[in-house]
Amino acid sequence: MSEQAIAAGPPAVSRARSRAGAGGAVLTGVYWATFLIVVAMVAIPVVALVYGSFRTSAPGLPGEWTLQNYAGLASSGVLSSMTTTLIIGLFTSVISIVVGTTIALIVHRTDFRYGNIVVALIGLSFYFPSFILAMAWIIVGAPGGIYNTIIDDVLGMSWLRADIYTSAGIVFVMSLHQVPFVYLTMRGPISGMDPIYEEAANTAGAKPHQVLLRVTLPLLGYSLISSFILTFVMTIEQFAIPALLGIPGQVTMLATQLYLLVRFTPTDYGLAAAIGVALSLITGAAIWAQRRITTAGRLTTVTGKAGRLKLIPLGRWRWAANLLCFGFIFLGLVMPMVILIYTSLLKWFTVNPLEGMYTLRNYIFIWESASTVRSFTNTLIVSGVGAAVGVTLGLLCCYFTLRLQPRGYRALDFVVSLPFGVPGVVLGLGLLWAYAYLPLPLYGTLTLMIIAFVTRFLPYATETIGGQMVQIDKSLEEAAWVNGATRAQGIWRILLPLVTPSVQGAYFLLFMAFFREISSAILIYSVHTAVISISIWSFFEQANWGLASALAVVATLIIFIAMALIMRLVPTARRG
Amino acid sequence: MSINVQNLVKRYGSLTVVHGISFDVGKGEFISLLGPSGCGKTTTLRCLAGLEDADGGVIQIDGRIVSAPEQDALVPAHQRQIGMVFQSYAIWPHMTVAGNVGFPLSIRGVPAADVAKQVDEALEIVGMRHLRERHPSQLSGGQQQRVALARAIVGRPRVLLFDEPLSNLDAKLREGTRIEIKRLQRELDVATVYVTHDQEEALSMSDRVVVMEHGRITQAGTPKELYRRPANRFVADFVGRASFIDVERGKGNGWSTPSGIALQLDDTGAPEAARYQAMLRPESVEIMPGANGRSEDGINVLEGRVLESHYLGAYTEYLVDASGTRVKVHSRSDFDIGDTVTLRFPQEFCRLVALADEARA
Numbered sequence: 001m002s003e004q005a006i007a008a009g010p011p012a013v014s015r016a017r018s019r020a021g022a023g024g025a026v027l028t029g030v031y032w033a034t035f036l037i038v039v040a041m042v043a044i045p046v047v048a049l050v051y052g053s054f055r056t057s058a059p060g061l062p063g064e065w066t067l068q069n070y071a072g073l074a075s076s077g078v079l080s081s082m083t084t085t086l087i088i089g090l091f092t093s094v095i096s097i098v099v100g101t102t103i104a105l106i107v108h109r110t111d112f113r114y115g116n117i118v119v120a121l122i123g124l125s126f127y128f129p130s131f132i133l134a135m136a137w138i139i140v141g142a143p144g145g146i147y148n149t150i151i152d153d154v155l156g157m158s159w160l161r162a163d164i165y166t167s168a169g170i171v172f173v174m175s176l177h178q179v180p181f182v183y184l185t186m187r188g189p190i191s192g193m194d195p196i197y198e199e200a201a202n203t204a205g206a207k208p209h210q211v212l213l214r215v216t217l218p219l220l221g222y223s224l225i226s227s228f229i230l231t232f233v234m235t236i237e238q239f240a241i242p243a244l245l246g247i248p249g250q251v252t253m254l255a256t257q258l259y260l261l262v263r264f265t266p267t268d269y270g271l272a273a274a275i276g277v278a279l280s281l282i283t284g285a286a287i288w289a290q291r292r293i294t295t296a297g298r299l300t301t302v303t304g305k306a307g308r309l310k311l312i313p314l315g316r317w318r319w320a321a322n323l324l325c326f327g328f329i330f331l332g333l334v335m336p337m338v339i340l341i342y343t344s345l346l347k348w349f350t351v352n353p354l355e356g357m358y359t360l361r362n363y364i365f366i367w368e369s370a371s372t373v374r375s376f377t378n379t380l381i382v383s384g385v386g387a388a389v390g391v392t393l394g395l396l397c398c399y400f401t402l403r404l405q406p407r408g409y410r411a412l413d414f415v416v417s418l419p420f421g422v423p424g425v426v427l428g429l430g431l432l433w434a435y436a437y438l439p440l441p442l443y444g445t446l447t448l449m450i451i452a453f454v455t456r457f458l459p460y461a462t463e464t465i466g467g468q469m470v471q472i473d474k475s476l477e478e479a480a481w482v483n484g485a486t487r488a489q490g491i492w493r494i495l496l497p498l499v500t501p502s503v504q505g506a507y508f509l510l511f512m513a514f515f516r517e518i519s520s521a522i523l524i525y526s527v528h529t530a531v532i533s534i535s536i537w538s539f540f541e542q543a544n545w546g547l548a549s550a551l552a553v554v555a556t557l558i559i560f561i562a563m564a565l566i567m568r569l570v571p572t573a574r575r576g
Numbered sequence: 577m578s579i580n581v582q583n584l585v586k587r588y589g590s591l592t593v594v595h596g597i598s599f600d601v602g603k604g605e606f607i608s609l610l611g612p613s614g615c616g617k618t619t620t621l622r623c624l625a626g627l628e629d630a631d632g633g634v635i636q637i638d639g640r641i642v643s644a645p646e647q648d649a650l651v652p653a654h655q656r657q658i659g660m661v662f663q664s665y666a667i668w669p670h671m672t673v674a675g676n677v678g679f680p681l682s683i684r685g686v687p688a689a690d691v692a693k694q695v696d697e698a699l700e701i702v703g704m705r706h707l708r709e710r711h712p713s714q715l716s717g718g719q720q721q722r723v724a725l726a727r728a729i730v731g732r733p734r735v736l737l738f739d740e741p742l743s744n745l746d747a748k749l750r751e752g753t754r755i756e757i758k759r760l761q762r763e764l765d766v767a768t769v770y771v772t773h774d775q776e777e778a779l780s781m782s783d784r785v786v787v788m789e790h791g792r793i794t795q796a797g798t799p800k801e802l803y804r805r806p807a808n809r810f811v812a813d814f815v816g817r818a819s820f821i822d823v824e825r826g827k828g829n830g831w832s833t834p835s836g837i838a839l840q841l842d843d844t845g846a847p848e849a850a851r852y853q854a855m856l857r858p859e860s861v862e863i864m865p866g867a868n869g870r871s872e873d874g875i876n877v878l879e880g881r882v883l884e885s886h887y888l889g890a891y892t893e894y895l896v897d898a899s900g901t902r903v904k905v906h907s908r909s910d911f912d913i914g915d916t917v918t919l920r921f922p923q924e925f926c927r928l929v930a931l932a933d934e935a936r937a
Contacts, residue, residue: 199627200666202653204680205731210654214683218670310627 027487031406034396041455042415044438045430046422049280052273052433059269059436069274078275081252085279088170088253089236095175097228099328100182101190101220105212106321108191111311118325125333126180127559129516131240131533132552135540136336137164137173138244139343139549146339149351165249174241176332178231185230189223208312222293229290233283237423239519244540254279255425255519262429262523273433276426284421337556344550362550372551374528375535378446379515382531386450387510391503393454394461398469399491401462403477420459424519427456432523444526452520457513461506468502469495508566515559578603578638578767579624579735585632586619586791593619595791596633601735604765606758608778611788612814617771618739620788624769625660625737626653638734659728659766660737664744665720667712673699673723674708680731698730701760718749725757729764736761738770742777754781775815779803787811803857807847808930812855820853821901823928831928835899839876840923849930858893858904860925864918865911876926878903878919882911 053070057063072078103122107115140146141164151160163169193216201215202208217224242253247260254275261272314321343349347357366372400406401413419427431452435443442448472495480490496503518533525534532555539548579601586594594616601607609617622628623643624635629650635643637658642651659680667676674695681691699705702722712720721741728736738757742750758781761768772778778785779799786796787810795807806812809820823839826832831841831854841854871877880898891906898919911917 194664194666196662196664196666197668199625199653200660200662200668200727201679201683202627203625203656203658203660203737204683204727205654205657206679206683207654208652210683214679215668219668221670310629 027404028406030396031400031404034393034400035408035412038393038397038412038458039415041451041458042418044434045427045455046418048434048437049273049276049426049430052269052429053277055270055273057270058267059433066270069268069270072268072271073274073278077252078254078257078271081254081257082278084167084251085236085253085255088167088174088242089232091171092174092178092235093228093232095171096178096182096231097224099175099324100179100227101186101224103179103325103328104183104186104190105216106314106325108187109216109312110314110321112314112318112321112325114322114325118329121329121333122180122183124560124563125329126184127512127516127563128177128333128336128556129240129518129533129552129559130177130238131244131518131537132340132516132556133177133332133336134173134241134244135536135545135548135552136339137169137176139339139349139545140164140335141169142248146351153351163249165245165251167251169249170242170245170251170253173245174235174238176328177238177241178235179328179332181234182227182231185227186220186223189220193219212312226290226294229286229293233286233290233421237279237283237425237519239423239425239522240537255423258429259425259522262432269429269433272429276423276429280422280426283423287421337553340549340553340556343545344547344553346546349545362546363554365547366550366554371527371530372535375530375532378449378529379531379533382446382449382453383511383514386453386514387507389450390454390458390461390510391465391507394458394465394506395499395503397458397462398466399495402466402469403474403495416462417459419456422456424456424517425522427452428520428523431520443524444529446529448524449521449529449531452524453514453517454510456517456520457510460509460513464506464509465499465502468499472498512559512563515555515562577601577636578605579769580636581620581624581633582635583633584620584623584630584635586616586623586628587631593791594623594630597788597791597793598633599786599793599796601767601769603767604762606761606768606770606781606783608770608772608782608785609788610772610775610778610785610814611794612773615788616791617773617788619791621737621739621769621771624735625658626651626656657731657734658737659731659733659735661721661724661728661739661741663740665717665724665741667715667720667723667727669712671712672708673704673710673712673715676712676723677708677726677730680727684731694730695726698726701729702726702756717744718753721745721753725760729760729766733766736764736766736768738768738772740772741770742772742774750777757781779815785815787814804925805842805845805927806855806929808849809853809855812927812929817858817904819856819858819902819904820929821856821903823852823854833899833901837878837899838871839926840871840874841926841928842924843928846928847930851931853929853931855927855929856903856921857925858906859891860921861903861905862920863894863896863905863907863909863911864920865909865915866918867916868918869920874923876919876921876923880917880919882913882915882917885911885913 052059054065054067055063056066056068103118106112107118138145141148141162143163143165145164148161152158164173197215197219198211201211206214236253237255239255239259242251242256243259246252246256252260258272258275258279261268261275342353344362345358345360347359347361350356397412397416401409401416431448435448442451476498477490477494480494481487485493516533518537521531521534522537525531530538532551536548536551536555539551577600581600582598583596584594584598585592585596597620599607609620611617619628623630626642630643630645632645634641637656641649642656643649668679671679677698678691678695681694682688695708696705699708702725704719704722704726707715707719712723715723724741741757742753745753754777770778770781779802782799784796784798785802787794787802789810795802795811802811802815806815812818812820821839822834823831823841824834826838830838831843832838839854867879869877878898880896880903882894883897883902884895886893891908892910894905894907894911896903896905896917896919903919905919
């Protein structure tokens, strides 16, 4: 984003003038308030985490300075989970990139017949929470789960047995979770690519598959690498899937190891913090590389003239395209939902639907239990209020870093983008350390939950809003000033109405992200501040599959309904 | 015939953009498709290239049917052996100059050594050989244009297609490239279809020009025919500058303006129409000071007053009001606004044109 700011920034002379013109004490006040809030939100957990990584004791207890935690990073246990993390990350990213990009190519470049329905369902599966997906696949793929029971008892082919509690299982479920992300990031470059490059290859005598291999994919290279790195980052910082699948099978990734060190005896908060620092450095470096690549590699291939391109006929490969697209949707969305609904309706879990004793008691329990009702209310408060806070902060940050550019705006821009590199569970640990010392009674409150979520997802808001703001020519505001508007009126009457679509989009994005967030909440929730994701998690950990499934079904339905409503009310939210 | 187009139809959904047009391009002939934007010229070219599937009619290249949708025959673009230059050049940014130019050969499995040789030849022709290892981002617009040209000719195509190739160049460069394309085309002796909205380009480069409007051919002919004898007001207006005088059939076989001034017109072979106008090219009108002279046989004379004057360096364009009709005149003499002048123009340069249907104009 800083590069964008530099590129979009006016030359020095006019900037000096606009700063002088900013004059308004109110605007200056708002700027410094925003600056302080954002810096505090981001810096406090990061500093606390680094502090903790050099301490011998748990947060809040007397201890000494030490380097022992970093020495612990070289222990065989941590090294092996580091290796596991990187391997699982690489495999997942490669599979997701291949499948996601292929689906995007099929949907947007061939005469595939069901594009609309596939796009809609992949959009849904993008919002399908990772921990709910993992739960459904445990019910299917655990050693005593549906798949293995059918293999053993019905088919009698025990050589086909599979175990989801393995590295391969984690890669499989994580890929299912990441494919929609890859699809969504590759869709823009693929459908926005100027078709002329492919047409030129076509007239030069290249057959459709040669065009694909020699022109289309190389031109998408930077987008592919960028999407690959982001997928890798999201995979190695994933918490829910490796925790649910890896802990029973003793496959430990860095994020799960950090969680285990904090939540289970023998605890070691210092080592956990050091792991958090290490993990953040890896993700941070990867994101830095991704930024460099995307700014360096902006080939002028995207024009907006798309749509004239002739679609590639699938011909005799149509069955394969159908199989891939609908196979993914079945495995990643439809089957998990069906399994969860089935499980939620059973009194006792059984693989054979004919033997099942069906009941609605799980749903009735959700309705009647004070704790689940409270977790619903908590979630709605955190998502609704939190998203509003996040969008407001994001809008202010964008205005200051992209438009007003007062002193220190580059620092603000940098700080805002930092949380991108901090995994959720690491952020939670940082907050745990911080609020053990800070004299603020925030621990165990919903406010802390909101702070955690807003910090983690603030870059989503600034990216969404900033992306639109840089495209709005500054002269539109200047014209308003020339015609007698003050700076504030210029913002209110011109800029705000023009960025409204992205503000709505950002609110939607944050609401959805908060609603299904678990990794940054798992270390800081208390009984009173549990959100839905935490409740589902707890029920599942207590092996109460029925209740966890029922709650997951309700939560998923709420997400889908909210999505449908917002898509209808705010057509532009689709961009988000 | 190198290219033969019969009744070409192209629709986008319910919108028909090309209404059954037909034309030929002979071997080595240079044809321009000329018209305003949205007239269907680019769509026609893309149907020739195979980048768009036609909805009707037959296209033959070198006697081979490449597009006949009614017979379910559509040869894909990569099998049509064409060379094409795109408006924005479409130089692949991830390949070097040599990679771009060699693509049409290597994709057809030509051995690497031959590719290198032919690439060098093609680059030599466009004067770009010294830049063969450059990347497109290091090239100027004019250089990219040359690379595109080299890429179009390297595979010895049976036809060359140009889609407004000069519209992204500045005026000076455009003129030079125009001459170069023409020279190249003559040397290669290859049938060429050139799409443009610039009448100057079309007139100066083409053996024949096909003027299109609303997906139909309005007139096809040599540049001279189009300029001297446009079929209707649209062509006259689009090709070159012109003034128009309303005329109707007067006594006997002659023509006269609504105010009754008789005019001697070139009306040979003029199409039937409900209304007519006389077209005058500004450079074929002679302008003289004062009110003098009368019409002679074969020469029209009108008296008028100078309304406007625009100095353009090589000449001045005057707008003269001659008894209610306004005539543009190019002259190197000086007149002041309000001066009384006499206009003289021979019959052969005063062409009768049909007024196109007003519904469509």
